[in-house]
Amino acid sequence: MFQNSSFFQNFSTLGKEDTPKSQWIVEDTIANWWRPNFDPPRTLGKEDTPKSQWIVEDTIANWWRPNFDPPRYPYIPAHVTKPKEQTKLFLVQLPDKAYFAVPKNFKLVAAPLFELFDNSNGYGPLIASLPQNLSRFNFLYNPP
Template sequence: SPSPLRQLVPLDELHLRTKDPLFEKDPSVPARFQRMRDEFEKIGMRRSVDGILLVHEHGLPHVLLLQLGTTFFKLPGGELQPGEDEVQGLQRLLTDTLGRPDSVPTQWIIEDTIGNWWRPNFEPAQYPYIPPHITKPKEHRKLFFVQLPEKSYFAVPRNYKLVAAPLFELYDNSQGYGPIISSLHRPWDDSTLST
């Protein structure tokens, strides 16, 4: 069946403010993997969700990314709580990350799944499949398309920048964006995006 048509809002319809910084749970990468290991013993595989927020500028699709420092980019999202519904969890995480505390909560419209990524071990590597020899993946990350309202009001944590990266810039650029973000150009073609 054909993919649904995605209506992209213009980049200049995003209304941005800043808010208090949002810090990662873990002070370092080794600490993050140690926490993942500890939690895996208790509750099993970590479940994470990320939102794909697309806008357009001059007719070209861009994905919204959070930039921390000069070289680290991430999609808005994060870890689900044990037993938490994926869609409700992503709505909570998007509100925590980009919601404006001074206004009506954004109605995040979570649409279909764009991708699934699996972390086979307590290491950085993630794949868009479960390697055949892995019986107990350590993390499942699910990517969802988020339909933005015509006018979007965001508050960006002070320690991040919200950047709009053109989809063409992501292509084959895992050096700059990592494997997940650099693969985002794949699900889209001209017949599925409308500006």
């Protein structure tokens, strides 16, 4: 999760928000957005500098905005026929070793899941719901 340093308690997930009607390929959209923003700069003259490789495993959650007001809902409200915005959270598997180029106005924050659970005042409802959304997955740790 990333914290915007211009605001004290502003935690967010990063990505682009699309209208629900758009048709796009998940891996390409994530790659096209992620690489220019968070891949380390490529060394000039070295074409063999590796790009980040990741695997998009599954969709974790869908959040909807019926209009452009701040609240998001994990469902489309009954009175809404065409939601204005959809936010998708993806489970992305990173390689064993990776470099992140974090922008200067952001700070990379590692928070344990038990701290996120039921803490929407501190992290917001979208991030605070991650433990419940991730509970449907079975994570296995394979030591090296």
